[in-house]
Amino acid sequence: MRKRLVAGVASSVLVASFLTVVGYAPSQAAPAGWCKQITVLTNRTDIAPTTFTKVYGPQFTAGPGKGTTVKFESFTNYNQDVRTMMNTKNYGDVLGIPVGVTPNQFPQFFSPLGKASDLSKTYRFVNEGTYNGTVYGLAQTGNAGGYAVNLKDWKAAGITTPPATPDEFIADLQKIKAAEPSVIPLYTNYATGWAPTAWTNSFTGYAQGPDATNIMTHDKAPWTAGKDAYIGDDLLYQVVADKLTESDPTTTDWEGSKALINKGTIATMFLGSWSVSQFQGAGPNPQDIGFYPIPVKDPKTGKFQTYISGDIKQAINKNSKCQASAQAWLTWFEQDSGYAYSQGGINPYLKGPNGESYTIFDKLGVEYKSLNPAPAGHDADNANVWKASGIPQDGSLEQAIIDTARGAKSGSEAAIFADLNSKWANGVSSLG
Amino acid sequence: MLKERYKRQVTPWLYLVLPLGLLGLLTYLPVANMFWYSTTNWDGIDPHKQYVGLANYAKIAQNPDILHALFNSIYYFGGAVVQIGLALFVATVLSYGFKGTNFFKGFLVFPFLLNSVAVVLIFRYLFQGPGIASHAGGMDYLLQHLGLGRFVTQWLGNPHIVNFSLAGVSVWRYIGFNIVLFLGAIQSINPELFEAAALDRANRWHQFRYIILPGIRRITALSLILAISGSIAVFEVPYIMLGGANGSSTFVIETVRIAFAENRVGYASALAVILLGIVLIVTFIQRNIFKDEQVDLV
Numbered sequence: 228m229r230k231r232l233v234a235g236v237a238s239s240v241l242v243a244s245f246l247t248v249v250g251y252a253p254s255q256a257a258p259a260g261w262c263k264q265i266t267v268l269t270n271r272t273d274i275a276p277t278t279f280t281k282v283y284g285p286q287f288t289a290g291p292g293k294g295t296t297v298k299f300e301s302f303t304n305y306n307q308d309v310r311t312m313m314n315t316k317n318y319g320d321v322l323g324i325p326v327g328v329t330p331n332q333f334p335q336f337f338s339p340l341g342k343a344s345d346l347s348k349t350y351r352f353v354n355e356g357t358y359n360g361t362v363y364g365l366a367q368t369g370n371a372g373g374y375a376v377n378l379k380d381w382k383a384a385g386i387t388t389p390p391a392t393p394d395e396f397i398a399d400l401q402k403i404k405a406a407e408p409s410v411i412p413l414y415t416n417y418a419t420g421w422a423p424t425a426w427t428n429s430f431t432g433y434a435q436g437p438d439a440t441n442i443m444t445h446d447k448a449p450w451t452a453g454k455d456a457y458i459g460d461d462l463l464y465q466v467v468a469d470k471l472t473e474s475d476p477t478t479t480d481w482e483g484s485k486a487l488i489n490k491g492t493i494a495t496m497f498l499g500s501w502s503v504s505q506f507q508g509a510g511p512n513p514q515d516i517g518f519y520p521i522p523v524k525d526p527k528t529g530k531f532q533t534y535i536s537g538d539i540k541q542a543i544n545k546n547s548k549c550q551a552s553a554q555a556w557l558t559w560f561e562q563d564s565g566y567a568y569s570q571g572g573i574n575p576y577l578k579g580p581n582g583e584s585y586t587i588f589d590k591l592g593v594e595y596k597s598l599n600p601a602p603a604g605h606d607a608d609n610a611n612v613w614k615a616s617g618i619p620q621d622g623s624l625e626q627a628i629i630d631t632a633r634g635a636k637s638g639s640e641a642a643i644f645a646d647l648n649s650k651w652a653n654g655v656s657s658l659g
Numbered sequence: 660m661l662k663e664r665y666k667r668q669v670t671p672w673l674y675l676v677l678p679l680g681l682l683g684l685l686t687y688l689p690v691a692n693m694f695w696y697s698t699t700n701w702d703g704i705d706p707h708k709q710y711v712g713l714a715n716y717a718k719i720a721q722n723p724d725i726l727h728a729l730f731n732s733i734y735y736f737g738g739a740v741v742q743i744g745l746a747l748f749v750a751t752v753l754s755y756g757f758k759g760t761n762f763f764k765g766f767l768v769f770p771f772l773l774n775s776v777a778v779v780l781i782f783r784y785l786f787q788g789p790g791i792a793s794h795a796g797g798m799d800y801l802l803q804h805l806g807l808g809r810f811v812t813q814w815l816g817n818p819h820i821v822n823f824s825l826a827g828v829s830v831w832r833y834i835g836f837n838i839v840l841f842l843g844a845i846q847s848i849n850p851e852l853f854e855a856a857a858l859d860r861a862n863r864w865h866q867f868r869y870i871i872l873p874g875i876r877r878i879t880a881l882s883l884i885l886a887i888s889g890s891i892a893v894f895e896v897p898y899i900m901l902g903g904a905n906g907s908s909t910f911v912i913e914t915v916r917i918a919f920a921e922n923r924v925g926y927a928s929a930l931a932v933i934l935l936g937i938v939l940i941v942t943f944i945q946r947n948i949f950k951d952e953q954v955d956l957v
Contacts, residue, residue, distance in 0.1 A: 307919050313704050327922045332705060420902050475816035477905050478787045478796070614702065614922065621920035626904045635818040635905060 262549035265556060266298045268312075268322035270305035270539065283564050291559050295552045316546035320553040321560075323539035324356070324364045329614070330606035333363035337542040338550060340365065340557070350561065351575045352537030354600035358607070365561055366537025369573030370499045371585065371595070372429050373533055375506055378517040380410050380494035389519040389531070389591070393462045396522040400471040403494050413466055414484055414493040417476035417629055420622035423463070425497050427625060430459035432534045433523035437599045444601070444609045447652040450644040457644065458523060460628055464640050467632035476629055485509035489516065501538070503584045504571040518584050520593050532594040535573045608658055616654030618647060690935070697928035703918070708925070715929035725930070728908045731822055732890040735909075738826030739886035743879065745830075746837030751867055753838070754845040764842070771835030775895040782828045783900060786814035818906050825897050825907055832896065837882060844875040884945040888938045910934060 269275055276299075284297040302308045306325040312318040313325070313336055328336065333356075340346065340362045347353040356364030381387075381399070384406040390396040400412040416422035432439040435455050443449045449456045466472055473479060487493045489510030496502065500518055507513035520531040541560065543553045560566060567574040571582030588595075601608060618624060628643060630636035697715055699708040719725055749767060753760055770778065787796035799811045814824045848870060856866050872879075894911040897903055903912035914934065918927030 310704055328704065335706065417904070418901065475813040477813070477815035477821070477901055478783060617921065619921060621916065623904065623916070630818070630905055635816065
């Protein structure tokens with residue numbers, strides 16, 4: 228019991244010390260220069276000691292690095308750890324911009340890489356790392372919207388073409404459930420927290436067009452039938468309410484689920500294209516894993532569509548004394564390392580090759596699109612509305628939807644969406 | 660002469676400079692900073708912290724999630740009461756001494772020595788449902804083989820059960836500590852008392868009722884008081900198991916989530932201040948009620 232008291236005091240003090248370690252503003256940029264060694268911060272704990280350290284590092288040192296060696300520091304809890312480091316001047320020379328840093332904060336932390344109008348001739352996804360026309364971060368790879376399926380399970384239920392509407396999606400999952408009772412039609416990965424966030428994020432643009440994000444920034448009721456945010460969260464609610472998902476979502480196991488979709492015990496997981504290579508590698512049946520487009524067709528052309536977006540943005544610490552080396556690494560990593568291709572992604576370098584998972588999309592004639600950037604000077608508005616609304620983006624919103632749909636939490640779908648709309652409206656009005 | 664006296668007064672402080680300095684730097688400065696942050700709308704990294712007065716505290720009162728999280732403490736307090744009762748029973752039995760006492764002592768204290776993450780992983784496999792055949796949970800398996808299959812449920816998925824399951828894990832994890840505490844207190848009772856009682860033909864129950872219980876009253880009362888502050892500050896077990904999902908959130912989980920997932924460090928600081936206040940009040944009550952209570956067994 229005493230342990231608990233200690234834990235209680237300790238956790239309040241711990242929270243306090245987290246808050247205090249931080250709190251010193253970075254100052255002016257250091258002079259540009261070359262260094263013997265640069266430090267790169269990455270979230271890829273899995274390949275940092277192998278591919279990064281043994282292949283990319285030496286290749287850079289021998290090539291454009293002119294002898295500069297690269298040290299990789301990887302973090303399991305990347306966003307939190309690096310955000311804490313960013314309260315000092317020591318956060319590596321090159322780093323991925325952590326989630327939660329809003330565009331208007333970019334100039335405080337990162338070196339400018341160039342003008343958006345110039346860099347967009349060389350790179351994709353430039354606007355995602357831009358503030359006021361200046362680029363601070365470049366995507367390391369790109370992802371396309373869609374979801375992963377076990378093609379064998381879908382075929383066994385007699386389905387060979389991807390569903391074109393949310394209703395068809397539900398009907399198809401019901402066919403799978405009827406044809407193969409031992410198969411879980413859709414696995415939510417509820418327990419991870421991050422996996423179900425795809426339901427809120429993945430539909431942006433599909434019904435409302437490329438300006439969807441900017442429309443949402445000023446929309447006081449985005450969780451209304453027919454709008455992107457509603458379509459995704461409503462579909463999640465329906466599939467859970469129809470018992471098309473795992474019976475006990477609270478004990479889901481992410482690592483285990485990769486093998487299960489490979490084996491065919493799970494038919495569908497609603498995750499982006501980055502997940503495909505992981506599911507293929509998790510068992511003996513890589514050929515069974517496929518990638519289907521979001522079940523909302525372009526209202527004008529009637530074709531399947533996919534919105535592509537950049538992954539984590541690479542940026543340079545503005546306090547780094549190794550600006551030139553850091554810039555050289557960033558350019559080489561983006562253009563010549565082959566990272567995006569090896570991850571099966573859309574290449575942020577316009578001249579670079581895309582990953583292999585997009586062959587399925589090409590067969591279906593899927594339209595590739597990307598969301599329009601915010602109007603000049605308003606880059607941070609959407610992120611600020613999210614922040615001010617207090618709507619959680621860590622999965623607890625989607626978990627609450629799942630819990631309500633399976634009857635574990637009191638409330639109704641309409642009440643959830645009404646609450647979201649009122650919170651969002653508060654966020655919108657905070658823009659002034 | 661004066662110099663000698665001066666030296667004598669200063670020397671102890673010199674020894675204390677380092678520990679006091681560290682205490683100030685790592686405990687009091689962060690707490691002071693926390694009070695300051697709780698009056699701002701800081702997001703955790705922005706160099707500019709805007710003063711918002713007591714707005715964060717006003718928001719806490721209106722947040723139903725926080726009230727729900729506080730309500731969840733009741734489960735853990737109930738668990739703690741059960742835990743104290745059980746520990747008292749086990750410690751009493753162990754104190755009489757029999758074959759294998761030391762083995763059982765080690766056996767029962769073992770869970771307390773385990774890392775929380777390990778404990779949670781063990782129980783996650785126990786609680787897993789029959790959803791996926793290859794992953795059938797140990798708990799359900801056991802119940803079915805004992806002929807108690809009708810009690811099988813979703814131990815974490817059922818919102819009416821989840822907090823009982825988690826409080827149960829907490830009891831399993833911490834009971835060893837209470838046993839050690841009680842056992843130590845019982846063994847510090849003068850053995851002559853038991854001898855005299857036995858001569859007067861007092862049975863085990865009488866010995867427990869009239870010697871052990873009054874003898875360890877202070878420790879028992881202290882445990883109960885600590886259980887209150889402990890159950891408000893529950894964190895590890897529900898956080899590692901579910902991240903606070905499915906209605907299992909606690910006050911500290913909400914605080915951490917608001918600070919590091921929603922990036923509202925100012926608001927979270929206000930919550931931490933409230934938690935600190937609750938813990939201080941409980942400690943104050945404990946200090947005052949149990950200050951000079953003397954127990955005289957003879």
